[in-house]
Amino acid sequence: MPVLQTDKAGFLLDGRPFRLLSGGLHYFRVHPGQWADRLRKARLMGLNTVETYVPWNLHQPRPDTFRLDGGLDLPRFVELAAAEGLHVLLRPGPYICAEWEGGGLPSWLLAEPDIRLRSRDPRFLAAVDDYLARLLTPLRPHLASQGGPILAVQVENEYGAYGDDTAYLEHLADSLRRCGVDVPLFTCDQPVDLERGALPGVLATANFGSRSAHHLAALRAQRPEGPLMTSEFWIGWFDRWGAHHVVRDADTAARELDELLATGASVNFYMFHGGTNFGFTNGANDKGTYRPTVTSYDYDSPLDEAGDPTAKYTAFRDVIAKYAPVPGEPVPAPGPKLALPALVLTESAELLPHAAALSPSTVESRRPLTMEELEQDFGFVLYETTLPVRGPALLEIEQVRDRAQVFVDGQPVGVLEREQHEHALAFAVPRAGSVLTVLVENQGRVNYGQGIHDRKGLLGKVLLDGVELAGWTNRPLPLADPAGIPFAPTTATPVGPAFHRAVFDVDDTADTFLHLDGWTKGNAWINGFPLGRYWSRGPQRSLYVPAPVLRSGPNELVVLELHAGHRARTVAFRATPDLGPTEE
Incomplete structure (x- = not known):
């Protein structure tokens, strides 16, 4: 594979002018048995590159465990891309946002009560350096400099929307270089955050979904020379529980793409194919109110959640054909479906009577322990204690993260939701010594902004009629x-x-x-x-x-x-x- 270079005007590949026509395709949101199909359809739409984030939390679920197998076999995904004739843009984080659980940051980092994520906190940097070494050592043969398809690697992700510590970004760039990454590095930020997230000597790219010429002109004003590129051209959006399904008109998105390509810029669609937040992997947002993301990551993309071409696929293919060769094969037909x-x-x-069969180990503690203290990533925690009084009672929980179902002697008495800012529940206790059971669901760690320090379970004090309840049994229920x-x-x-x-x-x-x-x-x-x-x-x-x-x-x-x-x-x-x- 030829090596990507930059000059004053743009990208060069094998010494010739080159435009990146890329699309987001997250291997971890697609069943590995379908990777080849999705990559083929990327090529047929006219793309020459695919982009993927890397979810640190899945690859390194515990500090001493690292996975590159099954649906996390990133080297195989990269090899399949190369076999399809596609280049790869790699975005390893450590933070990825992506509406993904915790923005990809592993939950075990939050076992440190005062850790500062996405900073020069020595504990965070040591963990990041270890992660990058484990990830990039097996990927090094797949870099373009070694004959592989990986053309460029991103440093962090939209950091300008979070902080402005250039030394932190420099540490990450140095860590990538120490791991053998000798292909171009790049950063990405929304236009208003470009300077805060930029790194001297590293290509800066912009993220937006409309007014392409305007935003690229702003990027050129800040970067008078070098390639123009949008690393996230937003052609759809994600959904959250309790809202509407978000769609974007295909013709409107195609006109925006035409405007972008007419400037000569390179593009990466976010997303080409969204896929699915399988299991418990969806993220959440919290800008004053907690809002979890749904399971589907369809994103109103050119390929829908099942990998079928949409109206956007055809519209984008027609626009791309104005600027670059597009394969002569027809638009792929929808795949077969089962009814x-x-x-x-x-x-x-029933869950409560069979909890021990699901998770035989429990931890005794004076106060409820968080998921992170229990070394748990996803799922539920079952908390139990005894109630010292009978009669009407008021339960108050300082912080519910994120949804608590409350039972007394196995009978449901109410639900407390973080999303609704609920902290208190009144009920009748039938007898002194009744068992209080609280089933708490992690509905997705916050993936954007300062809220990424998002510990799960019951946080703070739990009071009954103003008196703190002590003596808890904590049972992790990851339900993998x-x-x-x-x-x-x-x-x-x-x-x-x-x-x-x-x-x-x-x-x-x-x-x-x-x-x-x-x-x-x-x-x-x-x-x-x-x-x-x-x-x-x-x-x-x-x-x-x-x-x-x-x-x-x-x-x-x-x-x-x-x-x-x-x-x-x-x-x-x-x-x-x-x-x-x-x-x-």
Whole structure:
């Protein structure tokens, strides 16, 4: 592979003028069995490059553990891109935002109570240096300087919106160089933050979604020489629970792209293909009110969540063809989809009575421990203590992170939501010595702004009638895989959180969408693969099921319903998604 260079006018590749036509494609949001398909469709739209973030929190779930396997096999993803004739832009963080849990920063960093993330805090820098060494050593053969497809590597991510410590950015750039990164480095920031996030000697790029000529002129005013590029050309947006599904008109986005390319600038679409926040990996925002992101990361992209071309795909392909060669092959047809008759989940197991089967270890403490103190990344924590009095009582929790379901002697008495700024709950205690149980869900660590220091669980004091409750049992429930749950046939509707199970047969596997009409809130798994969260709050009302998750013959569906749920306990597998209503 030729090496990318810059001169006063722009990019050079193998000594010839070159324009990056790139699209965001996050390998960790796509089933690895579908990587090759998505990369092929990137090439067919006219792209010559793909861009990906790297989620530190998945690759290094614990300080002494590093993963590059399965859906995290980044070297394989890069090799598949090269096989398709595509270059790669690598954005390793350490912080990535991406509407991803914690912006990609591992939760174990927050076990240090006073750590300062994205700073020169020695504890943070030591962890970053270790991460980059573990990540980049196996990736070094894939750098363009070594004959691989990785043309350039990003330093941090939109740092100008967070801080202005140039020495911090210099440390990261030096760390990348020490790890053998000898291809060009670049930074990206929104136009108003360019100077705060820039690094001398490193290419500065801008992020925006409209007024391309205006923003690129501002970039040129600050950088009189060198390539013009937008590292995130926003052609869609993400969704949050309780809002509308966000879409952007394809023709409008195409006109903006035409304006951008007419300036001679390079571009990276954010996103080309969004994918899915499988499992518990969605992030959240908090600008005074906590707002978690939904499971789908469709992003109204040229390829939809199932990898099918949209109107944007064709519109963008036509614009690109005005400025660069586009493959003569036709626009790919949508992939096959699976629809099945309604399925009844006939087996159940209540969560609270079977918590020990899900997580046998508990920790005793005077006060509730955070997830980070319990060395837990995702999922739930089950807290228990005894209540010393009977009769009417007021429970007050200093901070709920993020959603607490409260039970007394196993009976639900209420819910406290961080999103609603709720801290207090009144209920009747039937007897002295009753057991207070609090099931707390991490709905996604904040991924943007100062709120990234987002510890989960019950934080601060827990009071009953003004007196602090002490003597807690903490049980981590990461729920990475619901295997081991003792299911049994049942016709009764559980009162509290419960797992429900069904086995269904498939002749020929294909993508499908799980619709949970009538269910309230929870998670779903197929054959142990975590599809993600559902919530009747919407807008999203279906979960994408990748074809490689299914198998010919029997398949297992498990649904965790956190509330009383659907009395009929039926679900549907349909050929089309429901991402919710859009704003008029």
